[in-house]
Amino acid sequence: MSHHPVIHLEDICKTFSLAGQPVEVLKGISLQIDPGEFIALLGTSGSGKSTLMHILGLLDRPTTGRYNLAGQDVSQLPDERLSELRNSMVGFIFQSFYLIPYVSARENVMLPGLYSSTPGRVLKARAEELLTLVGLADRMDFKPGQLSGGQQQRVAIARALVNDPQVLLADEPTGQLDSKTSGEILDLLSDIHRQGRTVILVTHDLATANYAGRKIFLDDGRIKNS
Numbered sequence: 001m002s003h004h005p006v007i008h009l010e011d012i013c014k015t016f017s018l019a020g021q022p023v024e025v026l027k028g029i030s031l032q033i034d035p036g037e038f039i040a041l042l043g044t045s046g047s048g049k050s051t052l053m054h055i056l057g058l059l060d061r062p063t064t065g066r067y068n069l070a071g072q073d074v075s076q077l078p079d080e081r082l083s084e085l086r087n088s089m090v091g092f093i094f095q096s097f098y099l100i101p102y103v104s105a106r107e108n109v110m111l112p113g114l115y116s117s118t119p120g121r122v123l124k125a126r127a128e129e130l131l132t133l134v135g136l137a138d139r140m141d142f143k144p145g146q147l148s149g150g151q152q153q154r155v156a157i158a159r160a161l162v163n164d165p166q167v168l169l170a171d172e173p174t175g176q177l178d179s180k181t182s183g184e185i186l187d188l189l190s191d192i193h194r195q196g197r198t199v200i201l202v203t204h205d206l207a208t209a210n211y212a213g214r215k216i217f218l219d220d221g222r223i224k225n226s
């Protein structure tokens with residue numbers, strides 16, 4: 001058992017360049033997150049939450065600063081090592097579900113596993129187990145367009161778990177859902193956290209943030225001491 005933080009950010013800055021003009025979005029983020037923590041990331045629109053989540057999830061790189069994920073300095077990793085690590089370590093859930101419209105729920109869940117060495121039949125069994133876990137045992141053959149919003153988000157959650165990631169990142173996962181369905185999705189995230197995963201949840205809603213063990217507030221690209 002490691003006593004190191006699973007996520008360690010040191011002075012992370014992110015600057016986009018727009019029409020030749022620098023847009024400073026993250027202005028020196030330092031942060032340590034322990035394995036198994038459940039974090040709520042809060043902040044006004046435009047404060048940099050999604051930008052930070054993309055960096056945490058290895059979908060984007062910081063402009064400067066150091067990022068250590070599960071004991072590995074990822075700041076200097078080449079792109080293909082970065083995507084391997086992303087695929088094995090991190091699950092991502094977005095506000096828009098980003099499911100593939102023309103394949104079934106089962107195939108959507110299997111998709112991230114196709115890049116691993118897991119045999120197809122094992123992957124299929126795992127997808128079916130996860131879809132059952134999220135309450136969709138009777139919807140595995142349905143395509144996203146044949147599912148409700150809450151059901152689609154549950155497919156996305158199952159998909160995020162298929163490679164058994166240590167870290168689950170959820171960027172406003174209930175933003176498109178009614179309050180009852182949101183509650184169900186949040187209960188599901190709490191279950192996932194109780195299984196020992198690190199969960200980081202972006203939300204605008206303080207009631208939602210109360211599901212987490214720690215709240216982190218972003219304000220104009222900086223962490224605000226609460």
Ligand SMILES: Nc1ncnc2c1ncn2[C@@H]1O[C@H](COP(=O)(O)OP(=O)(O)OP(=O)(O)O)[C@@H](O)[C@H]1O
Pocket residue numbers: 016017018023025043044045046047048049050051052
């Ligand atoms: N590719 C980009 N190029 C230029 N600016 C960008 C880019 N991506 C994001 N930004 C800027 O970064 C700032 C933060 O965006 P981000 O999406 O991280 O905010 P957010 O906190 O997730 O907001 P919301 O709550 O509305 O989702 C915004 O002002 C945005 O215009």
Ligand SMILES: [Mg+2]
Pocket residue numbers: 049050051171
């Ligand atoms: Mg956002």
